[in-house]
Amino acid sequence: MLLNxxxxxxxxxxxxxxxxxxxxxxxxxxxxxxSEQGYDVALWQQLCEMGLPCAVADERNGGFxxxxxxxxxxxxxxxxxxxxxxxxxxxxxxxxxxEALASTEQQSELLGPILSGEKVMTLAHDESPHYPGLExxxxxxxxxxxxxxxxxKSMVTDGHVADTLLVSxxxxxxxxxxxxxxxxxxxxxxxxxxxxxxRNYADISFDNVTVPANARLAxxxxxxxxxxxxxxxxxxxxxxxxxxLAEAVFEKTIEYLKVRKQFGVAIGSxxxxxxxxxxxxxxxxxxxxxxxxxxxxxDDNRRDLPIVASQAKSMANTAVESVTNEAVQxxxxxxxxxxxxxxxxxxxGRVCRRQFGDTAFHNDRxxxxxxx
Amino acid sequence: MSDLESFRSEVRHWLEQxxxxxxRQPIVRDEQIWGGRQRRFPSDDAQLWFERMRDKGxxxxxxxxxxxxxxxxxxxxxxxxxxxxxxxxxxxxxxxxLWMLGPALLEFGTDEQKQEHLxxxxxxxxxxxxxxxxPGAGSELAGLQMRAEEDGDEFVLNGSKIWTTAADLSDWIxxxxxxxxxxxxxxxxxxxxxxxxxxxxxxxxxxxxSGDSEFCQTFFDNVRVPKRNLVGKQxxxxxxAKALLRxxxxxxxxxxxxxxxxxxxxxxxxxxxxxxxxNGELLNHSLRxxxxxxxxxxxxLKLCEQRIFxxxxxxxxxxxxxxxxxxxxxxxxxxxxxxxxxxxxxxGLSLDDENLSIAERRDCRNWAFNKSLTIAGGTSxxxxxxxxxxxxxxxxxxxx
Numbered sequence: 001m002l003l004n005x006x007x008x009x010x011x012x013x014x015x016x017x018x019x020x021x022x023x024x025x026x027x028x029x030x031x032x033x034x035s036e037q038g039y040d041v042a043l044w045q046q047l048c049e050m051g052l053p054c055a056v057a058d059e060r061n062g063g064f065x066x067x068x069x070x071x072x073x074x075x076x077x078x079x080x081x082x083x084x085x086x087x088x089x090x091x092x093x094x095x096x097x098x099e100a101l102a103s104t105e106q107q108s109e110l111l112g113p114i115l116s117g118e119k120v121m122t123l124a125h126d127e128s129p130h131y132p133g134l135e136x137x138x139x140x141x142x143x144x145x146x147x148x149x150x151x152x153k154s155m156v157t158d159g160h161v162a163d164t165l166l167v168s169x170x171x172x173x174x175x176x177x178x179x180x181x182x183x184x185x186x187x188x189x190x191x192x193x194x195x196x197x198x199r200n201y202a203d204i205s206f207d208n209v210t211v212p213a214n215a216r217l218a219x220x221x222x223x224x225x226x227x228x229x230x231x232x233x234x235x236x237x238x239x240x241x242x243x244x245l246a247e248a249v250f251e252k253t254i255e256y257l258k259v260r261k262q263f264g265v266a267i268g269s270x271x272x273x274x275x276x277x278x279x280x281x282x283x284x285x286x287x288x289x290x291x292x293x294x295x296x297x298x299d300d301n302r303r304d305l306p307i308v309a310s311q312a313k314s315m316a317n318t319a320v321e322s323v324t325n326e327a328v329q330x331x332x333x334x335x336x337x338x339x340x341x342x343x344x345x346x347x348x349g350r351v352c353r354r355q356f357g358d359t360a361f362h363n364d365r366x367x368x369x370x371x372x
Numbered sequence: 373m374s375d376l377e378s379f380r381s382e383v384r385h386w387l388e389q390x391x392x393x394x395x396r397q398p399i400v401r402d403e404q405i406w407g408g409r410q411r412r413f414p415s416d417d418a419q420l421w422f423e424r425m426r427d428k429g430x431x432x433x434x435x436x437x438x439x440x441x442x443x444x445x446x447x448x449x450x451x452x453x454x455x456x457x458x459x460x461x462x463x464x465x466x467x468x469x470l471w472m473l474g475p476a477l478l479e480f481g482t483d484e485q486k487q488e489h490l491x492x493x494x495x496x497x498x499x500x501x502x503x504x505x506x507p508g509a510g511s512e513l514a515g516l517q518m519r520a521e522e523d524g525d526e527f528v529l530n531g532s533k534i535w536t537t538a539a540d541l542s543d544w545i546x547x548x549x550x551x552x553x554x555x556x557x558x559x560x561x562x563x564x565x566x567x568x569x570x571x572x573x574x575x576x577x578x579x580x581x582s583g584d585s586e587f588c589q590t591f592f593d594n595v596r597v598p599k600r601n602l603v604g605k606q607x608x609x610x611x612x613a614k615a616l617l618r619x620x621x622x623x624x625x626x627x628x629x630x631x632x633x634x635x636x637x638x639x640x641x642x643x644x645x646x647x648x649x650x651n652g653e654l655l656n657h658s659l660r661x662x663x664x665x666x667x668x669x670x671x672x673l674k675l676c677e678q679r680i681f682x683x684x685x686x687x688x689x690x691x692x693x694x695x696x697x698x699x700x701x702x703x704x705x706x707x708x709x710x711x712x713x714x715x716x717x718x719x720g721l722s723l724d725d726e727n728l729s730i731a732e733r734r735d736c737r738n739w740a741f742n743k744s745l746t747i748a749g750g751t752s753x754x755x756x757x758x759x760x761x762x763x764x765x766x767x768x769x770x771x772x
Contacts, residue, residue, distance in 0.1 A: 274760035
């Protein structure tokens with residue numbers, strides 16, 4: 001659960017890079033600009049030049065084995081500063097799925113351009129309004145020499161900037177398959193959505209979209225396992241982002257309590273407020289232990305990964321809810337102004353809670369996977 | 373083979389030969405071996421196990437041989453404890469003299485005090501209890517009022533101590549007393565050893581909401597104690613008390629291995645009392661979700677312990693993590709106790725109804741008894757104060 005020297009060095013490098021190029025205030029600019037891409041293009045280019053997207057890729061695809069514990073630092077540090085980039089879509093979701101399911105030739109053809117930042121690829125998985133797990137309504141049927149996809153995906157992160165979409169769908173037989181679809185293919189309609197966190201999401205409908213036979217990655221039996229595994233990794237990375245977000249907003253709140261004076265004293269000296277903060281600290285320490293262990297579980301290929309992922313997300317959801325709510329309340333009047341960054345953390349936290357499953361989803365999944 | 377390795381194999385061999393099978397079973401509350409003049413061994417095997425360990429000095433493995441201890445260096449003491457855990461040997465003696473007073477005497481006691489008291493502790497002949505809290509001094513321990521006035525070679529004690537564990541079964545008590553009523557709070561306190569047979573001492577057990585009465589209130593009415601029973605300097609007892617509290621914390625960490633385990637599996641109990649579907653899913657959805665959250669909480673705490681250990685080993689800061697453990701661990705236990713009663717329904721609502729199973733009554737007793745967990749050894753509120761001050765560096769308006 002402790003970072004080694006290399007991983008810690010990566011975390012430190014990213015922390016100073018983010019401080020310089022993408023502090024939390026940058027999230028407000030991106031929101032106000034309603035920028036075309038919906039993320040920080042310059043920052044993403046820089047991260048690609050550093051090779052960050054390759055950090056957890058296979059060695060044969062140019063990866064350099066930092067492991068998820070190391071990559072987790074990127075999400076934690078990014079979460080602390082509300083950094084937006086296609087890192088999750090490209091490195092965790094797309095690379096993860098391609099490495100698990102695509103042929104070696106496909107991998108060498110497709111991974112290069114996305115890991116270098118030239119192209120963006122993402123996974124279109126969600127279906128409105130709630131995270132579906134593996135129960136999909138988007139259908140895929142066999143046609144002469146290919147496949148036909150019909151359905152509607154929602155909340156596709158980086159969906160409106162992606163060049164290529166990986167689409168999860170339910171086949172006639174089996175649970176799910178993943179297909180590769182050109183975002184400009186006929187029948188694909190992409191609608192950008194503007195959510196409270198100012199990032200980029202799209203709803204994407206597939207109206208009898210036909211793709212060639214080799215667009216379907218691997219065979220169906222492998223696919224459910226691989227998709228489930230990649231979604232667990234993404235769930236854990238999102239929990240890591242949420243840990244960073246919660247810790248940062250908590251620290252900002254503690255600093256505010258030390259300087260804000262009422263009744264002639266710093267309000268942080270009031271025991272009623274101290275105890276609320278101390279309880280949040282307890283919750284955050286427990287979350288930190290769980291998230292670090294979950295990242296480690298990916299690196300160790302542990303069999304309890306699904307259950308560990310659900311625990312991490314459930315606890316991250318709960319902690320983010322309490323910490324961001326308390327951050328607003330403890331800041332008082334200024335806490336509800338847009339001038340302050342606290343609101344940005346509140347809103348990003350709210351979107352993260354929905355991503356990859358809310359608390360009820362993960363508590364239910366945790367119980368089911370535990371056999372009760 | 374290195375010295376330590378051969379020591380390990382000797383120890384293993386000796387324990388295998390000398391620890392009776394019955395003393396390698398999971399710990400049961402009523403079978404713990406306590407010392408003192410009123411001691412009764414729970415079984416012949418228990419007595420045999422105790423006596424064999426006592427004769428090697430291994431009731432206090434790391435105390436000097438001169439005082440009856442085992443004289444083991446830290447590495448060897450650690451090996452003994454590892455091997456005992458491996459064989460699941462029960463502790464040969466439960467005694468707060470071993471855990472708390474002894475280490476303080478070794479650090480602060482006079483030679484006479486060590487000679488007089490330590491061997492009797494090791495041999496389980498004298499049982500000690502602790503006299504710290506008073507009716508008016510709980511969380512604010514330094515506000516204690518029990519007076520010890522000088523009279524020639526003696527102190528004269530007046531006042532009372534509360535939450536003295538097993539005072540009715542103990543032979544001696546170590547007390548914090550006020551020797552200078554005019555000094556500031558911590559400054560006027562001394563640490564005193566008192567024979568419970570001294571005239572003027574009386575003990576009243578306190579009945580708890582769980583039906584237990586292992587705590588007492590102990591009254592002191594003109595009790596005369598020789599000055600040579602002072603540990604450390606007069607009016608400097610707070611230093612001794614603080615050292616002793618450090619040992620108490622170490623003890624709390626060991627305790628996990630020393631107490632009866634109540635590992636009721638919530639899911640198994642819920643299957644029995646609320647039922648489940650054919651696929652194993654529990655019928656009651658609210659209880660199911662609470663059990664899931666409880667399991668997550670317990671697992672998170674285990675991971676926190678691991679993280680503390682890893683930081684300690686790497687000699688890096690844990691960022692205040694250790695400060696949460698008392699608060700988080702005791703809250704989690706109380707959540708579990710309450711959840712268990714909710715699962716048991718009407719079967720969890722009696723301490724003594726013989727129509728209920730022993731396990732059901734014990735669950736009810738634990739629920740009530742464990743209310744004390746968030747009060748004893750530093751209340752949850754004090755723990756939160758500590759986190760706020762030390763981990764978060766929030767400012768303070770009051771002197772405490």
